[in-house]
Amino acid sequence: xxxxxxxxxxxxxxxxxxxxxxxxxxxxxxxxxxxxxxxxxxxxxxxxxxxxxxxxxxxxxxxxxxxxxxxxxxxxxxxxxxxxxxxxxxxxxxxxxxxxxxxxxxxxxxxxxxxxxxxxxxxxxxxxxxxxxxxxxxxxxxxxxxxxxxxxxxxxxxxxxxxxxxxxxxxxxxxxxxxxxxxxxxxxxxxxxxxxxxxxxxxxxxxxxxxxxxxxxxxxxxxxxxxxxxxxxxxxxxxxxxxxxxxxxxxxxxxxxxxxxxxxxxxxxxxxxxxxxxxxxxxxxxxxxxxxxxxxxxxxxxxxxxxxxxxxxxxxxxxxxxxxxxxxxxxxxxxxxxxxxxxxxxxxxxxxxxxxxxxxxxxxxxxxxxxxxxxxxxxxxxxxxxxxxxxxxxxxxxxxxxxxxxxxxxxxxxxxxxxxxxxxxxxxxxxxxxxxxxxxxxxxxxxxxxxxxxxxxxxxxxxxxxxxxxxxxxxxxxxxxxxxxxxxxxxxxxxxxxxxxxxxxxxxxxxxxxxxxxxxxxxxxxxxxxxxxxxxxxxxxxxxxxxxxxxxxxxxxxxxxxxxxxxxxxxxxxxxxxxxxxxxxxxxxxxxxxxxxxxxxxxxxxxxxxxxxxxxxxxxxxxxxxxxxxxxxxxxxxxxxxxxxxxxxxxxxxxxxxxxxxxxxxxxxxxxxxxxxxxxxxxxxxxxxxxxxxxxxxxxxxxxxxxxxxxxxxxxxxxxxxxxxxxxxxxxxxxxxxxxxxxxxxxxxxxxxxxxxxxxxxxxxxxxxxxxxxxxxxxxxxxxxxxxxxxxxxxxxxxxxxxxxxxxxxxxxxxxxxxxxxxxxxxxxxxxxxxxxxxxxxxxxxxxxxxxxxxxxxxxxxxxxxxxxxxxxxxxxxxxxxxxxxxxxxxxxxxxxxxxxxxxx
Numbered sequence: 001x002x003x004x005x006x007x008x009x010x011x012x013x014x015x016x017x018x019x020x021x022x023x024x025x026x027x028x029x030x031x032x033x034x035x036x037x038x039x040x041x042x043x044x045x046x047x048x049x050x051x052x053x054x055x056x057x058x059x060x061x062x063x064x065x066x067x068x069x070x071x072x073x074x075x076x077x078x079x080x081x082x083x084x085x086x087x088x089x090x091x092x093x094x095x096x097x098x099x100x101x102x103x104x105x106x107x108x109x110x111x112x113x114x115x116x117x118x119x120x121x122x123x124x125x126x127x128x129x130x131x132x133x134x135x136x137x138x139x140x141x142x143x144x145x146x147x148x149x150x151x152x153x154x155x156x157x158x159x160x161x162x163x164x165x166x167x168x169x170x171x172x173x174x175x176x177x178x179x180x181x182x183x184x185x186x187x188x189x190x191x192x193x194x195x196x197x198x199x200x201x202x203x204x205x206x207x208x209x210x211x212x213x214x215x216x217x218x219x220x221x222x223x224x225x226x227x228x229x230x231x232x233x234x235x236x237x238x239x240x241x242x243x244x245x246x247x248x249x250x251x252x253x254x255x256x257x258x259x260x261x262x263x264x265x266x267x268x269x270x271x272x273x274x275x276x277x278x279x280x281x282x283x284x285x286x287x288x289x290x291x292x293x294x295x296x297x298x299x300x301x302x303x304x305x306x307x308x309x310x311x312x313x314x315x316x317x318x319x320x321x322x323x324x325x326x327x328x329x330x331x332x333x334x335x336x337x338x339x340x341x342x343x344x345x346x347x348x349x350x351x352x353x354x355x356x357x358x359x360x361x362x363x364x365x366x367x368x369x370x371x372x373x374x375x376x377x378x379x380x381x382x383x384x385x386x387x388x389x390x391x392x393x394x395x396x397x398x399x400x401x402x403x404x405x406x407x408x409x410x411x412x413x414x415x416x417x418x419x420x421x422x423x424x425x426x427x428x429x430x431x432x433x434x435x436x437x438x439x440x441x442x443x444x445x446x447x448x449x450x451x452x453x454x455x456x457x458x459x460x461x462x463x464x465x466x467x468x469x470x471x472x473x474x475x476x477x478x479x480x481x482x483x484x485x486x487x488x489x490x491x492x493x494x495x496x497x498x499x500x501x502x503x504x505x506x507x508x509x510x511x512x513x514x515x516x517x518x519x520x521x522x523x524x525x526x527x528x529x530x531x532x533x534x535x536x537x538x539x540x541x542x543x544x545x546x547x548x549x550x551x552x553x554x555x556x557x558x559x560x561x562x563x564x565x566x567x568x569x570x571x572x573x574x575x576x577x578x579x580x581x582x583x584x585x586x587x588x589x590x591x592x593x594x595x596x597x598x599x600x601x602x603x604x605x606x607x608x609x610x611x612x613x614x615x616x617x618x619x620x621x622x623x624x625x626x627x628x629x630x631x632x633x634x635x636x637x638x639x640x641x642x643x644x645x646x647x648x649x650x651x652x653x654x655x656x657x658x659x660x661x662x663x664x665x666x667x668x669x670x671x672x673x674x675x676x677x678x679x680x681x682x683x684x685x686x687x688x689x690x691x692x693x694x695x696x697x698x699x700x701x702x703x704x705x706x707x708x709x710x711x712x713x714x715x716x717x718x719x720x721x722x723x724x725x726x727x728x729x730x731x732x733x734x735x736x737x738x739x740x741x742x743x744x745x746x747x748x749x750x751x752x753x754x755x756x757x758x759x760x761x762x763x764x765x766x767x768x769x770x771x772x773x774x775x776x777x778x779x780x781x782x783x784x785x786x787x788x789x790x791x792x793x794x795x796x797x798x799x800x801x802x803x804x805x806x807x808x809x810x811x812x813x814x815x816x817x818x819x820x821x822x823x824x825x826x827x828x829x830x831x832x833x834x835x836x837x838x839x840x841x842x843x844x845x846x847x848x849x850x851x852x853x854x855x856x857x858x859x860x861x862x863x864x865x866x867x868x869x870x871x872x873x874x875x876x877x878x879x880x881x882x883x884x885x886x887x888x889x890x891x892x893x894x895x896x897x898x899x900x901x902x903x904x905x
Contacts, residue, residue: 001850002882003043005074009088010067011045012038012059023900025878027885027892030904036886040854043884044128046073046087048112048120050094062089077850085111118851126842127851127881129835129858167766174759184755191748198741215725222718225711232704232711239701242691245684252677255670267649272661278642285635292628299621306614311585312607322579323604329575332568333597339565346561350554353547357534363548364531374539377527381520388513391506398503404440405496411436412489783844791836794869796829803833828861835859839873843880852882860889871895 006019013035028036041061045051050069051060062069069089076082084099096111112119118126175184268274312319353359364370411433437458524539533542576593579600583589586603588596642654651657681688691697789803802813812820812833822830835858842853859870871892874883885892893901 001075001077001852003073003852003884004076004082006039006043006071007073008039008042008071010063010065010069011042011071012061012063014038014042015063015065015067019902021899022882022884023878025874025883025885025896025900027887027896027901028904029887029890029892029901031888034888034904036888036904037856040128040856040884040886042071043073043852043854044120044123046071046085046096047123049087050089123851126838127853129838129853129855167762171759171762171766174755174762184752184759187748187752187755191745191752194741194745194748198745211725211729215722215729218718218722218725222715222722225715225718229708229711229715232708236701236704236708238687239691239697239704241684242687242697243694243701245681245688246694246697248677248680249688252674252681255674255677259667259670259674267660267664271645271649271664275642275645275657275661278638278645282635282638282642285631285638289628289631289635292624292631296621296624296628299617299624303614303617303621306610306617308607309611309614312611315581316611318578318581319604319607322575322582322600325575326600329572329597332571332575333594336565336568336572339561339568343558343561343565346554346558350551350558353551353554357536357547359534359547359551360532362532363551364533365548365552366542366546370531371543373527374543377520377524378539378543381517381524384513384517384520388510388517391510391513395503395506395510398499398506401499402496402503405492405499407436407440409489409492409496412485412492415485784840787840787843788836791839791873792833794873795832795836795866797865797869800829800833803837828866831861832866835870839877843877846880850881852884853877854884854886856886857888868895 002024003022004020005022008014008017010016019039028039030036038061041051041059045061051058053060070087070091072084072086074082074084080098080100082101086097086099087094092107096108097105098108098111099105112123172179173182175182179185180189415433525535527539528535528537528542531542533547537547572593576596579596582600582603583591583596588599591599646652646654646657649657649660651660691700785803785805789801792803793801799815800812801815804811804813804819810822812822812825814820822833825833855874859867862870867889874885877883
């Protein structure tokens with residue numbers, strides 16, 4: 001037996017949870033409080049019922065979230081194949097619902113007996129491994145431990161041994177073959193003694209036997225009368241039944257004649273249904289055909305509404321060519337618009353340029369000769385300008401020199417006037433004079449670059465002389481100084497006259513140059529007038545800008561633009577000619593080419609849409625026509641089938657066929673009634689043959705009733721005589737000890753019988769249990785012992801090699817030959833022995849009760865080596881029975897495959 005799926009509606013912490021794809025060895029991995037024990041308890045609950053609330057300290061695992069309390073398990077490999085067990089609290093009085101593969105459900109009162117083969121206690125003892133049970137082994141006394149392990153080794157549970165012993169002990173309390181004190185022994189002795197007394201008392205009654213014989217004769221006569229009465233009653237019952245069934249029999253014969261009178265053998269059994277299906281199909285095809293015709297008409301109207309479709313289809317190639325050239329034509333319109341704007345701009349620029357500078361159309365074009373003339377005139381003008389600039393510079397120099405000389409003259413005159421003043425005053429005045437000279441020299445150095453060096457030397461000398469202390473002149477020195485000043489004054493006046501002469505010469509030269517420049521400018525203006533250039537232009541500007549050439553360039557560009565525009569307009573005219581058939585069809589001749597061109601894409605799109613819609617409509621019409629053709633074909637086939645049914649039924653019209661069907665239906669009802677009557681008459685054929693005439697049967701029943709009445713009257717007289725005899729016998733019995741002894745014997749006989757029945761039940765139960773144990777020892781025990789020793793040796797790593805069963809108890813042999821009793825072993829070794837025994841028993845009794853094994857952290861006290869051996873044993877045992885291993889040990893992830901582990905969160 002294998003659990004394929006666990007579905008929890010509500011149990012403990014689990015609600016609406018499903019575990020599927022469960023393996024033969026399946027692990028539930030999770031920490032404490034993850035719900036491992038809850039799942040184990042859930043499986044136990046579905047098998048054996050909900051935990052009792054009356055027991056103290058028992059977790060009932062009722063859900064806290066208001067979910068249904070319970071769930072279901074899907075099992076395979078049961079005696080009924082794959083089934084589903086569902087158990088929900090407060091539904092069907094907590095009983096299990098068993099659902100078979102064919103969907104049939106049944107409420108099972110005792111599921112362990114019906115399906116599982118074991119009860120709850122046995123399942124807990126044999127198939128459930130819990131760590132707390134292993135830990136409890138350390139608290140078991142040595143005698144109890146020996147017997148406990150002995151019981152597991154012999155049958156897998158001590159339950160059978162205890163139960164058998166209990167029945168034996170209870171039976172011995174009632175009866176022992178050689179006993180005196182048990183209750184049944186006492187009753188048997190008392191009964192034997194009372195029987196002897198009763199026989200003695202009976203022999204002492206002389207008339208008792210005579211009365212008993214008479215009583216016996218009366219009772220025999222009453223018995224014979226009762227037998228005859230029973231025969232008459234049975235005969236009357238048969239007569240009554242024959243009378244009752246007579247009407248049924250006559251009706252059955254009449255129905256048989258009617259059924260045979262109607263010939264419907266050519267009519268199929270399902271003719272009405274077939275005819276009805278054909279009639280429905282015929283109606284459906286006619287309705288659909290009518291609907292399709294309406295669709296065709298409506299769609300034809302829609303198709304006819306596309307009035308431009310045929311024309312567009314005829315000219316579609318021209319439209320496509322125009323559409324292909326649409327981009328190019330759009331570029332032509334754009335280019336025409338651009339060229340028109342460009343030509344207007346170029347023309348406006350030419351006119352504006354002429355108007356701005358007053359240019360005419362007869363301007364002389366510049367050529368190398370004209371350019372040479374202009375360059376000669378400009379060179380001459382430039383030469384005169386340079387000379388004029390030089391003369392002006394010289395005049396300015398003269399003016400500067402005159403200003404300087406005048407200032408020096410004034411200074412000299414002032415010095416001469418102050419020569420009579422005190423030396424200090426004279427010295428101060430001389431210092432001022434020298435500073436003035438230095439200032440003039442600096443100004444001259446700035447104004448006259450060519451005399452800058454001389455002026456700078458003079459300025460430095462003047463500044464140096466201003467800081468020299470004058471000596472106190474003597475009389476001779478004063479005279480010399482006076483003469484020196486007078487001489488200097490004369491030199492300055494001479495210099496001034498020379499500068500004025502040069503200035504006059506430069507002024508005359510300037511006047512001559514100005515006259516020459518005026519003449520040169522008149523020549524330039526004369527050339528401009530001769531060449532038809534406006535006087536606002538200079539020769540240099542004419543030479544730089546060359547207006548005539550610029551005007552020629554503008555005119556050439558304007559002409560090229562006009563030529564390109566003519567070419568574009570010619571191509572647009574060609575496109576307009578190609579679209580004449582469109583404008584004529586749609587009456588668009590009044591539209592400008594540009595306007596028509598802009599409407600062309602939308603018009604083409606509308607025609608394309610209209611053609612697509614027309615094509616879609618045409619396709620629909622074709623589909624509808626095809627559907628109409630198919631419907632007509634099916635309609636013809638249906639009519640052919642109808643005619644075939646009419647021919648098969650040997651009728652010529654639909655009316656006759658319906659009448660035949662009605663007759664068939666009536667015949668069916670008559671057959672049903674006849675079958676019902678036949679069921680009522682079944683087994684009564686002999687009775688009806690015996691009493692075929694109803695009237696005779698009624699007469700016979702009346703005669704029998706009279707006989708029964710007479711016997712009843714006679715029975716009453718015999719019963720009265722029987723009562724009198726019993727009264728006489730009772731008087732004889734009451735007159736002595738015989739009656740009381742007889743009554744006591746009857747009571748005692750009843751008590752002994754009850755005690756013997758109770759004693760027999762217990763003895764038989766004990767014998768049955770012991771026979772079961774003997775069968776287990778004789779047939780399975782050798783295999784159990786072999787596997788037990790092998791498992792125990794593997795679990796102890798070869799330290800213990802043999803398990804010995806003796807009358808005195810269980811013994812364990814170590815590999816060195818030392819023998820131990822179980823209580824002498826360590827806790828870990830006892831646990832290993834316990835697991836070895838349980839595993840061996842489960843493996844060798846799988847054919848009797850193959851139940852899933854629940855291991856709830858049963859190996860937490862084992863070291864890693866022992867765990868490895870246990871895991872290997874679990875793998876081997878899973879080939880015989882399904883194992884659910886609940887653990888918190890994360891290392892199992894490395895020991896088992898992912899599909900074998902369900903991680904609980």
